[in-house]
Amino acid sequence: MGVIDDVIVVGAGVVGLTTAVRLAERGLRVRVWSRDPVTETTSAVAGALWWPYRIEPAERVGAWALASLRVYEELAAADPVATGVRLVPGVHADTVRDGLGAWAKEVDGLRQLAPEEVPGPYEVGLAGRLPLIDMPVHLAWLRGRLTALGGVVERRVVRDLAEAGSAVVVNCAGLGARELVPDGGMRAVRGQLVLVENPGVDTWFTAASGAAGASSETTYFFPQPGRLVLGGTAEEDAEVLEPVPATAASIVARCARVRPEIAGARVLGHRVGLRPAREGGVRLEARPLPGGGLLVHNYGHGGAGVTVAWGCAEEAARLATEH
Template identity: 65%
Template sequence: MDGEVRGGRGAGDVIVLGGGVIGLSTALVLAEQGRRVRVWTRDPARATTSAVAGALWWPYRIEPEAPVGAWSLTSLRVYEQLALRPPETGVRMVPGVHAGVELGGLGPWARRLTDLRQLPAGETPGGYGSALWARLPLIDMPVHLDWLRTRLETAGAVVESREVRSLDEAAAEAPVVVNCAGLGARDLVPDPDVTPVRGQLVLVENPGIDSWFTAADDVSHLTTYFFPQPGRLILGGTAEPGERSLEPDPATAAAIVGRCAEIRPEIAGAQIIGHRVGLRPVRSKGVRLEVDPGTSATRLIHNYGHGGAGVTVAWGCAYASAALAS
């Protein structure tokens, strides 16, 4: 396939707005279906919110429940295959514990997971009343985003550094536009239901931990988790609605380390090697994945509002978007 588009509105042309995991996954599915794809992105992939993510597969605080379950399972099957080549794709299948979660409280999607079981009370870490053990995809996002970009280019797609100020800009150049702008959709659409939810992480040298742990506080913005990634252990975290600061807060970082050390004491002495802050693109009405009813000449597809679960639903939403583009 010719990877260069020289203007015009060919019948197979698609412009994807956004260079995070949602945009790149969607663009890749379209390109490998034979479409001529251009990705317009303001930031390189490693400078997007996606690059900051932990990133564990799990349908976390994302609606609507029914399609999210299907999207998540589609993504899970893709990640299981990508995990056969972890150095290349950044995807590994890693065991761990979800604390404070009951198997019966999960959606129908959970019955499709073979490596998922309720822990007996005596095996629950950190004094939590309930917990699940699971083996799930854990994605090293910088590596995975690089892999997506390389595979995109192999498929003939073009990634362009371009800040879009209006959907009309893209509509003027392609018959199909897929809006994967994340938080940018708030102003681009515009959609006031999209708001930032700030997440802060701490990166430390791994003291020998080879499994992940998560526990969310449903009544506050605090979460506790650690994810072993190659060369580091990622500690979290926060979920602060409406906060936009990208500067790491020292007190918040210290509290994160402290909470994680309550689960694994060796974390307390781990050398800190970095801090990360990202703004999750949460939409109060849930994910928007649909054809915009207000467009005609250009088919405009919205695929945004995934919050902190973009990695979890990326491939499912990509295939759903490609189906709408047909």
């Protein structure tokens, strides 16, 4: 394939914008097409803590996640206010370092806790200082970075990837890939959050399951500027976008078992997002388009789009420019 200078990226969530930035940094003219405003994408709802959770394929995720971790560490050191990225201490309950992938050995400062150090009704925990991303701020920063590089974001509903008429199209449509590709392996995993006034919590906490046998329940809280984000749920094939009051009450109660002061915190709002999970995991590959063009797929990141965004973006940019 010859030299390209024009790329369409479909999707303006964290994966789409990060990919667009990496492409623009290579000197390409990049246009992002998005059905929704950047601030109303699924990514805008995310918690969002760096951690390779519920994402496949395992043999590729570690490298993507570690590449992203290094970028977030740089952004946190450079300007946490503008980028929305901070390094914050916290605990993953019910987690053993030796049970994680090889990537965990590359994460500085992970420490297995003694039982008496684990907060709440948990006996096992892993402590770490990890990137915590304020997604509305970070998405705005990504868009600003792209604009500074000459890229543009356009509101546009794409019904066929061939619409682009560009030499290279990068598909970062998330759950939209279900119809757009089409990909019958895409599944929505519903996440519900509660935003409350922060009663003084300055560390994050996660536990994969809220109760025995309740695999759709998770327990976590993330201190973000101006709010404490409480979660959550992981409900497969559930696509109700309205918050469920009983679910919200259960989320608050689970978090309060870890930090009792959360029980009385004033509720600021509720959020629901549909994670774009895919059977077989992330699809990141290039395919030829009729007429000599190239289609690069970069979707299916589930709830870990933030965690692998930069690593996947770098690979997608390489596929787009080296074919």
